Amino acid sequence: MFLYSPSKIDIIKEEIITHKVVKALELDDNRKRELVKKLVPGFICKIALNFAGTIGSETYNQFDTGKYEYYSYILKKE
Structure with a gap:
């Protein structure tokens, strides 16, 4: 049984x-x-290089141009 307690x-x-x-x-x-x-x-090297975010890959380029953004959060649970 799973009990959910919102916090x-x-x-x-x-x-x-x-x-x-x-x-x-x-x-x-x-x-x-x-x-x-x-x-x-x-x-499948090209797929792996993209997954790894190597320079020139679609993933890398999306971060480099600002199309993708990466966030950092500090959260506090009460």
């Missing part, structure tokens, strides 16, 4: 951190590419 959650801080995410993707690009090259079959 109040306050947003203490909200921040758009997209620029930090883009920087992290750039710094980790080589490592991710090597892992994909080593572990992923060739016919």
